[in-house]
Amino acid sequence: MIFEQIATGGDRNFGYLIGSEQDHVAAVIDPSYTPDVFIERAQASGLKIVYIICTHSHGDHVNGNDVVQEKTGAQVVMYKDAAYLFDIGMDDGDTLQLGVLTLRFIHTPGHIADGMCILVENKLITGDTLFVGKVGGTDFGQGAREQYDSLHRLMQLDEGIEVYPGHDVGAMPHSTIGDEKRHNPFLLQPSFEAFVDLKRNWAEYKKQHGIP
Numbered sequence: 001m002i003f004e005q006i007a008t009g010g011d012r013n014f015g016y017l018i019g020s021e022q023d024h025v026a027a028v029i030d031p032s033y034t035p036d037v038f039i040e041r042a043q044a045s046g047l048k049i050v051y052i053i054c055t056h057s058h059g060d061h062v063n064g065n066d067v068v069q070e071k072t073g074a075q076v077v078m079y080k081d082a083a084y085l086f087d088i089g090m091d092d093g094d095t096l097q098l099g100v101l102t103l104r105f106i107h108t109p110g111h112i113a114d115g116m117c118i119l120v121e122n123k124l125i126t127g128d129t130l131f132v133g134k135v136g137g138t139d140f141g142q143g144a145r146e147q148y149d150s151l152h153r154l155m156q157l158d159e160g161i162e163v164y165p166g167h168d169v170g171a172m173p174h175s176t177i178g179d180e181k182r183h184n185p186f187l188l189q190p191s192f193e194a195f196v197d198l199k200r201n202w203a204e205y206k207k208q209h210g211i212p
């Protein structure tokens, strides 16, 4: 498998290129601000981009879709009720074949209702649901509740699975489920109430703990 994490600019956004060398096909995830970089990287590896997958419908994740689609004819894949244009809608647990690679979709509402994570081999692309040592923004009500449940579902995955976030806001560009379980302050909270309290007091917590 070819797997590249690509910094796309914006708010330190990350996109991903996933390819199967033997099938010469690729999927790009959240190409956003640098669609041409994804196209060039795919070409350099001899891959044809067949899918443009978005972790969710926020503008800073979908804004490169048009360019990639126009230049490659790839189909846009999003959550089935996504608030943006797409060709193929995925539901929780659905899979998509990229040559020999199986992409598995996990619906993770919270940050936004159409958020989803993508699991391929031992790599989980988490969009704005889970960052390294942090989590995506939500309100303090329903959104937070849904995110809490989504995060704890992700924590059921094998600890060795690597976490690849939608923004480069942590101490490292990627981590693992085990690392997040042990070190992410939001995942160490004993209850939903404590999780929301941390969200409310996050600025103060970061200051106290020297977190940038």
Ligand SMILES: [Fe+2]
Binding pocket: 056, 058, 111, 128
């Ligand atoms: Fe977002």
